[in-house]
Amino acid sequence: MQYLVSVIDHRTNSGTPEEAIAIDAFNDRLRAGGHWVFAAGLADPSTATVIDGRGDEPVFTDGPFIESKEHMAGLWIIEAPDLDVALSLMADGSKACNRRLEVRPLLGPED
Amino acid sequence: MVASLAKRFGDLDLAEESAAEAFATAVERWPADGVPPNPGAWLTTTANRKAIDRIRREHKRVDKHREALMLTDHDPPAPVGVIDDDRLRLIFTCCHPALAMEARVALTLRLVGGLTVPQIAEGFLVQERTMAQRITRAKGKIAAAGIPYRVPSARDLPDRITGVLAVLFLVFNEGYLATGPDTDPVRADLTAEAIRLTRLIRELLPGDGEVTGLLALMLLTEARRPARVSATGELVPLAEQDRRLWDAALIEEGHRLVRERLDSGAAPGRYQLLAAINAVHTDAWDARDTDWSQVVALYDQLQRVDASPIVALNRAIAVGEVEGPDAALTAVDRLRDPLDGYHAFHATRAELLRRLGRREEARTGYERAIELAGNTAERAHLTRRRDGLGSSGRE
Numbered sequence: 001m002q003y004l005v006s007v008i009d010h011r012t013n014s015g016t017p018e019e020a021i022a023i024d025a026f027n028d029r030l031r032a033g034g035h036w037v038f039a040a041g042l043a044d045p046s047t048a049t050v051i052d053g054r055g056d057e058p059v060f061t062d063g064p065f066i067e068s069k070e071h072m073a074g075l076w077i078i079e080a081p082d083l084d085v086a087l088s089l090m091a092d093g094s095k096a097c098n099r100r101l102e103v104r105p106l107l108g109p110e111d
Numbered sequence: 112m113v114a115s116l117a118k119r120f121g122d123l124d125l126a127e128e129s130a131a132e133a134f135a136t137a138v139e140r141w142p143a144d145g146v147p148p149n150p151g152a153w154l155t156t157t158a159n160r161k162a163i164d165r166i167r168r169e170h171k172r173v174d175k176h177r178e179a180l181m182l183t184d185h186d187p188p189a190p191v192g193v194i195d196d197d198r199l200r201l202i203f204t205c206c207h208p209a210l211a212m213e214a215r216v217a218l219t220l221r222l223v224g225g226l227t228v229p230q231i232a233e234g235f236l237v238q239e240r241t242m243a244q245r246i247t248r249a250k251g252k253i254a255a256a257g258i259p260y261r262v263p264s265a266r267d268l269p270d271r272i273t274g275v276l277a278v279l280f281l282v283f284n285e286g287y288l289a290t291g292p293d294t295d296p297v298r299a300d301l302t303a304e305a306i307r308l309t310r311l312i313r314e315l316l317p318g319d320g321e322v323t324g325l326l327a328l329m330l331l332t333e334a335r336r337p338a339r340v341s342a343t344g345e346l347v348p349l350a351e352q353d354r355r356l357w358d359a360a361l362i363e364e365g366h367r368l369v370r371e372r373l374d375s376g377a378a379p380g381r382y383q384l385l386a387a388i389n390a391v392h393t394d395a396w397d398a399r400d401t402d403w404s405q406v407v408a409l410y411d412q413l414q415r416v417d418a419s420p421i422v423a424l425n426r427a428i429a430v431g432e433v434e435g436p437d438a439a440l441t442a443v444d445r446l447r448d449p450l451d452g453y454h455a456f457h458a459t460r461a462e463l464l465r466r467l468g469r470r471e472e473a474r475t476g477y478e479r480a481i482e483l484a485g486n487t488a489e490r491a492h493l494t495r496r497r498d499g500l501g502s503s504g505r506e
Binding site for chain 1: 209258259261263
């Protein structure tokens with residue numbers, strides 16, 4: 001199964017050099033274990049643009065689609081056989097990036 | 112049976128429904144055809160067939176290959192050990208930390224305990240529909256999020272067992288000190304079910320000290336149930352209970368389990384210490400014979416593994432019996448911040464103030480405790496205590 005792991009934060013660009021080193025080491029472990037699919041940090045929510053292309057002309061709106069105190073500051077997509085493996089891996093991921101994480105399954109081909 | 116079906120087909124709903132269908136078929140056929148030589152195996156085989164029928168019906172267009180695989184899986188009926196393993200897996204799945212606590216409780220009672228949805232809804236005073244939705248949602252999450260049917264790895268096992276025991280303790284306590292304005296003060300169905308499930312887990316994990324400890328704690332608590340509520344529906348405090356009403360067989364079994372843990376020489380955890388405290392209480396057939404200094408010593412030990420203010424409050428009560436109400440009140444007053452919203456804090460304080468002759472302060476304490484108490488029998492007891500203050504003379 002694949003899981004989306006969101007990094008929860010209330011600040012942006014708040015990562016420290018120590019955290020970056022820890023995250024790199026953690027990512028190496030994900031790759032070595034065959035769990036790595038993708039990872040990235042995200043720019044500030046204020047840089048987001050909402051698109052609605054359902055009408056005749058696409059409508060573009062400034063800003064994130066949800067205003068909230070906390071936001072998604074980065075993400076992983078990982079491969080894991082079940083939730084226990086995903087949780088146990090990402091408990092270390094949370095330690096590495098020093099943030100809370102949300103783990104959510106991606107819909108598989110048979111869903 | 113639900114456990115082994117769930118493992119085989121990876122689908123809780125399917126497992127439950129097929130098992131139910133197999134039982135229904137048995138009820139229909141056995142009276143006419145006679146009970147088969149091996150009823151358990153008959154049921155398992157029938158349930159397996161029903162499950163496969165269901166899969167066929169529900170996935171008519173499913174890949175033929177997948178179906179063929181399912182059909183050629185001629186597992187012989189599982190021996191007892193494997194069924195136990197399946198049950199253990201199911202318990203760990205139902206008590207998974209990724210599920211909300213109330214969902215864990217509901218799933219465990221439904222799938223491991225075999226209670227019906229209306230029974231569980233009644234046990235926790237929620238609407239049947241709400242309970243059904245809660246269970247459906249939890250099952251949905253298990254399937255969609257990939258919560259595995261597996262006994263956790265050795266590294267995670269202690270934490271996960273703690274989680275399972277927390278669920279069972281919660282079920283027991285809800286039965287023992289039922290909340291709600293119009294309910295029976297004690298719901299024996301819930302306490303009995305919690306004990307039954309804890310016994311089952313002890314059979315599956317006989318070497319785990321905390322499992323044994325929790326079972327002993329439940330037995331020693333349950334043993335006092337007949338003396339705990341008076342004929343007029345009031346809670347009777349430990350010191351005033353008619354100890355002849357206690358269940359001697361349960362006490363004997365509880366004491367045996369506590370001794371078994373003491374003999375092991377392993378450092379006791381929270382439940383083992385609570386069981387030991389209850390063993391000291393149930394050792395005294397007259398309240399005056401209680402070895403309170405032993406109780407205080409056990410609470411000291413408990414505070415080292417569980418620093419909660421509730422433990423500190425109970426310790427203070429024991430201190431009151433050894434050193435007198437003054438010392439206890441000093442200790443209790445230090446707990447006001449964390450426990451101001453807890454009825455037992457105010458009840459304990461009021462009791463100590465009453466013993467010290469500070470009647471007006473005691474009255475305020477009882478009133479606050481009555482306001483906060485959720486259990487009908489407890490409220491009746493506190494009300495009598497408060498009214499007792501008045502009749503014994505206000506200067």
